[in-house]
Amino acid sequence: MSILVVGSVAFDSIQTPHGAVDHCLGGAATHFALAASYFTPVRVIAVVGKDFTAEHEAVLTRRGIDTRGLERADGLSFHWTGSYVNSLNEAQTLGTDLNVFANFEPKIPEAYKDSEYLFLANIDPVLQARVRSQMPNVKMVCGDTMNYWIADHAANLAKVLRELDVLLINDGEARMLAGEKNLVLAAKKVLEMGPKTLVVKHGEYGATSFFGDRSFGDGIKASHPFRAPALPLAEVVDPTGAGDSFAGGFYGYLASQPELTPAVFRTAMFYGGVMGSFAVEKFGTERLQGVTREEIDERFKLFMEISHLDTTRA
């Protein structure tokens, strides 16, 4: 079933120990959409500038992504400049040019209105809430955010959190949002803020999901967390978009399934890790554009082998 994603489609200029790229296609919605497109149809809502060419759009449409919600505004696209030269674990932001993104007003095309899955990528929570309210009949809403919104836009973010089925953030963000160092206690507090389920990404160590009483249907209670592995990689070329690609693999798989069961959720966590591990192998979205379904399934199998006791029965 279709996922509607609202977020940034942008250009990134990136330095890593493996080299540098200038103005490559990036943005949270781009990484998410490409990763999710291997599992389910995806529709994008974003704003781009005049520098966004037909060639850039083809990166999305070649993967079957619906781009009717891509608005063209007068100006340049959102441009982020970052460096991982000092640490591959955390980007050092060298520049953020919002450009046309500064006045982004998400508009939902009529053809998108029947989307059953909504993904609110990391943007202003006011915009996230606005999109959410215009999609009252979605089956599931998953959202992301970041330290900036947590610190300075807490009240607006709180409104979004109350509307989420799944919140998908990283360790530091979870701890910051809860004001609690211990991850289990932090997760408990975050779940009390609204999300039915919390997925916490640990970068090179995988991801953990924390469940609440409303995570699944009646009668199904998941009393303990679930932890998905990450693939130890000998070469991380560019970490940009790894988290968004995790989200795309995770939510894309979820949306492809008829029902949300604990087994489906676990499998989705694994596919999230799989897509995140591909994303970092090349600069920008290059690897996500070119990966094959066979490679995805093979890596899924590898994820089981690196984490399961008895893979012969898996």
Place this chain on the structure above:
Amino acid sequence: MSILVVGSVAFDSIQTPHGAVDHCLGGAATHFALAASYFTPVRVIAVVGKDFTAEHEAVLTRRGIDTRGLERADGLSFHWTGSYVNSLNEAQTLGTDLNVFANFEPKIPEAYKDSEYLFLANIDPVLQARVRSQMPNVKMVCGDTMNYWIADHAANLAKVLRELDVLLINDGEARMLAGEKNLVLAAKKVLEMGPKTLVVKHGEYGATSFFGDRSFGDGIKASHPFRAPALPLAEVVDPTGAGDSFAGGFYGYLASQPELTPAVFRTAMFYGGVMGSFAVEKFGTERLQGVTREEIDERFKLFMEISHLDTTRA
């Protein structure tokens, strides 16, 4: 089969956000021996002072641990003072009084000579090598070390590494030993230094084992790492000895099995995590003294549930 462990039996004075204890029984060999004792017979070689009473010794002997290798020296036992008040992830050492440990010369009792498994806990690599050379017929040698020996005693440590079947250290130590930030590349370099297998502990994120061509018998090649989970804990009372308890559970299980297969190794990694997770629940060795085999098996099952896709078939 019996494990011989050589290392420190000491007293710890510990501050954590949950309180403080003064001169509780601790030391790497103590934590290791207690954790391993749930799986296989354990024999200890260490030196203690006059402050080590019959009551302290009974903590070990009640678990069936052979203490004939406990040497009594004239003076006080090794005493470590540390604080986790600022961070539960890393101890701040406030004091290290080596006392009788400063002149420790491990002596192997005749009755210990038939031990088939040797664990060299974190002590001077010169002593580790000496013990290793006196046990030429052991079936397997597993060892630990720390940043101090890596930085300042590299040549001595190199000799020990060449004699190890399994080296068991944490992330930072692996990166430091290899002089390489990327963990996969660091592991490759460490394996070239001698150990057949490297187990890297990630604290709250579990542990990963990296295999070489000689990790298993002829014809068995493990081409990818194996990652064991850690239990997300709402309350960490005292992290002291978590790594040694991991080692005890890991090696204790290994030594209890007739053969070293990949499946046995994976299961051992899980038992390591299980014993590490118990160790931190109470101050000092209290939880390790009182845990039951039923609790261990129950937690092992929980470890599978938090990390396996399909636990109904496990």
